Amino acid sequence: MLAALGSMTIPLATALLLLLLRIRSGYWVILSSFASLICGGLALQTAMQDGTVHIALGGWSAPLGIRFEINMLSSLLLSYTALIHLLVAVYAARSRHSETRHSDYWPLSSLLHASLGALWLSRDLFNWYVTLELLGLGAVAMIALAGRHAYPAALRYMLLSLAGSLCYLLGVALLYGRYGALDIGLLGSMTVDDATTRIALLLITLGLMTKGALWPLHMWLPDAHSRAPTAVSALLSALVVKGPLFILWLVWSRIAPADFAISIGPLFAIAGILALIGGGWSALRTPWLKRLVAYSTVAQLGYALLALGLLLHWRSVILSVALWLFVLAHGLAKVSLFLAAGEIQGTLGTKRVWALKGASQTMPVATFAFALAGFSLVGLPPSGGFVAKWVLLQPLLAEPGNWPWAVGVLLGTLASAGYVFRVLALTFNRAETNQPNHRPDLFAQWLAMLPALLVWAMALLSEPLIFWLTVVSD
Numbered sequence: 430m431l432a433a434l435g436s437m438t439i440p441l442a443t444a445l446l447l448l449l450l451r452i453r454s455g456y457w458v459i460l461s462s463f464a465s466l467i468c469g470g471l472a473l474q475t476a477m478q479d480g481t482v483h484i485a486l487g488g489w490s491a492p493l494g495i496r497f498e499i500n501m502l503s504s505l506l507l508s509y510t511a512l513i514h515l516l517v518a519v520y521a522a523r524s525r526h527s528e529t530r531h532s533d534y535w536p537l538s539s540l541l542h543a544s545l546g547a548l549w550l551s552r553d554l555f556n557w558y559v560t561l562e563l564l565g566l567g568a569v570a571m572i573a574l575a576g577r578h579a580y581p582a583a584l585r586y587m588l589l590s591l592a593g594s595l596c597y598l599l600g601v602a603l604l605y606g607r608y609g610a611l612d613i614g615l616l617g618s619m620t621v622d623d624a625t626t627r628i629a630l631l632l633i634t635l636g637l638m639t640k641g642a643l644w645p646l647h648m649w650l651p652d653a654h655s656r657a658p659t660a661v662s663a664l665l666s667a668l669v670v671k672g673p674l675f676i677l678w679l680v681w682s683r684i685a686p687a688d689f690a691i692s693i694g695p696l697f698a699i700a701g702i703l704a705l706i707g708g709g710w711s712a713l714r715t716p717w718l719k720r721l722v723a724y725s726t727v728a729q730l731g732y733a734l735l736a737l738g739l740l741l742h743w744r745s746v747i748l749s750v751a752l753w754l755f756v757l758a759h760g761l762a763k764v765s766l767f768l769a770a771g772e773i774q775g776t777l778g779t780k781r782v783w784a785l786k787g788a789s790q791t792m793p794v795a796t797f798a799f800a801l802a803g804f805s806l807v808g809l810p811p812s813g814g815f816v817a818k819w820v821l822l823q824p825l826l827a828e829p830g831n832w833p834w835a836v837g838v839l840l841g842t843l844a845s846a847g848y849v850f851r852v853l854a855l856t857f858n859r860a861e862t863n864q865p866n867h868r869p870d871l872f873a874q875w876l877a878m879l880p881a882l883l884v885w886a887m888a889l890l891s892e893p894l895i896f897w898l899t900v901v902s903d
Contacts, residue, residue: 432471434484434497436507437546439465440514444539455522458535462515465542469508476504477897484550491612497550501897502753506549506675509757513667513764514542516880520768521660524873525775528658532574541567541664548672554601554611554633557676558594561640565590568669571661572653582652589649590640597636603629604684613683622686630685634677641673643734644704647727651711654723659771662719666726666767667760674733678752681741690741697738702837704731709844713851718774718782721848722766729759729806731841736821739834743824750898751821754887757894758805758813761884765802768877769795776869788856794874796856801881803849808842813887818842820895 443461446452476482476499484497521534544563551557569590572583605611607626608619620626635646642650650670654662681690708728712721732755740748772795773788774780789796805812818838825835887894 432468432475434550436465436468436472436511437543437550439468440539440546441543444536444543447536447539453532453535455518455535458518458539459515459522461539462511462518462542465546466508466511466515469504469511472499473501473504473508475499476501491553491615492610495551495553495556496612496614498552499550501900503549505757505897507546509760510542510545510549510668513664513760513880514538516764516876517660517663517768520663520873520876521658524659524772524876525870528575528660534571534574534658534660537567537571537574538660538664541571541669545668545672548675552613552679554604554613554616554680556611558598558601561597561672561676562594564669564672565594565640568653568661568665571664572657574661575656575658579656582649582656586649586653589646593636593639593646595636596632596639600629600632600634600636603632613679617683620684620686622689626686627689630680630689633680637673637677637680641670641677641730642727643674643677643730644700644707644727647704647708647730650727651715651720651723654726655717655720659719659767659775662723662771663764663767666723666763670726670730671756671760674730674737674756678737678749681737682749685741687744691744694738694740694742697741698735698834699738701731701733701735701738702834702841704728704734705837705841706844709841709848712848713844716782717780718770718785718852719767719780721782721852722763722770725766725806725845725848726759726763728841728844729755729763732817732821732838733759735834735837739824745824746899747820747824750895751817753898754813754817754820754894758817758884758887761880761887762802762805762814765798765877765879765881765884766806768873768880769799769802772870772873772877773799782852782855785852785855786858792869792874794871795869795877796853798874798878798881799856800849800853801878801885803845803853805881805884807845807849811885811888813884813891816888816891816894 440461443457447457481500486495544560548560569583569587572579603625608616610616639646654665705728708724712724715721715724733752736748736752773792776792777784805814808814808818825831
């Protein structure tokens with residue numbers, strides 16, 4: 430219990446310390462992330478032994494108090510968040526091409542870390558609103574660290590995020606006015622399928638899809654992720670967009686009336702298929718490297734949206750497992766892709782895809798990291814992306830009538846392969862090699878390689894991961 434709370438409070442204390450003392454050194458954040466990772470691991474071990482634990486903050490029970498829930502999924506997400514922050518913090522502190530080495534990135538990243546920790550543990554609709562606002566404001570400020578050219582993207586993100594917050598808060602107010610409770614455990618036992626509940630859930634969904642850049646409400650993501658500093662892009666793609674998805678999953682699986690959830694599930698699934706195709710097509714067409722990686726986030730979130738829709742429609746536990754396997758595999762792959770892309774851009778001095786010709790000879794480690802992470806997005810075995818896709822396809826292939834969903838997954842796979850191999854074909858083009866005067870940062874390239882190796886190592890841990898996620902989802 431204390432370990433789970435420590436995984437949230439350590440980065441919060443670090444953010445306050447850095448702000449008060451005006452320290453802009455990354456080593457404090459590295460130590461904080463490492464300590465948070467240890468706490469997350471201890472919390473996961475405790476959850477495996479004791480099962481789900483509930484904490485009433487301040488000793489006040491629901492409906493007056495705020496409840497934290499510590500289970501294997503929340504503990505796993507705490508560990509995952511700390512690991513991503515640790516990897517990105519080391520990159521931001523050590524890379525020669527880091528744009529955030531001596532900036533306000535450090536307290537902001539710690540605040541982002543603490544906000545996510547509170548989000549994973551909370552089970553209260555209004556407390557989620559608070560964590561989403563902290564998350565969004567911190568993300569906007571971190572995008573603006575890139576300078577004046579990033580201000581329009583940061584402003585667009587802020588305005589759309591605020592619009593999403595208003596929708597979410599209006600939906601929460603409707604639920605509170607109807608049932609007098611905000612705790613999802615209480616709401617799950619009280620909700621009925623009436624007009625007020627439906628409108629409230631649809632407003633909450635609209636707000637969460639906007640803040641999570643889920644298709645078709647992803648308009649802010651490509652500019653924000655591509656214009657942000659490399660370390661910020663990695664955190665946004667791997668972590669920030671996953672918070673609203675987590676809340677969306679809990680709202681529809683624990684609060685929504687069963688019949689309404691079953692009827693709305695196909696709409697989520699269709700949106701997921703369209704995200705796979707539309708995001709993949711945009712990634713294929715863009716001339717900018719980081720924008721290509723950003724559009725692939727839109728596409729890859731389609732798998733999670735497809736799994737969410739089908740698990741609501743079929744009430745299938747295995748699809749909930751597939752959803753969270755996609756989240757974990759996608760996050761690790763995206764950190765690797767953005768760090769590798771940042772190193773390639775910083776070394777070659779260009780942001781365009783066509784300028785990558787021969788990059789495999791100048792920067793073989795970064796190119797290989799990009800390839801490994803990209804192959805996981807495609808779903809090549811035995812990567813984490815393959816494990817997630819295999820779990821997703823099992824119920825799709827079990828019945829002949831499910832073939833349209835399987836075709837959608839196939840189209841998404843082909844689109845992923847198209848934009849990944851588009852980059853790799855250029856990097857391995859020996860006809861036009863890069864100039865020999867470039868000085869790559871080998872340490873930073875290996876940092877980009879590490880999460881790519883971890884996503885492939887997920888196959889070795891697939892059995893316990895599937896077991897843990899099945900227990901939580903059941």
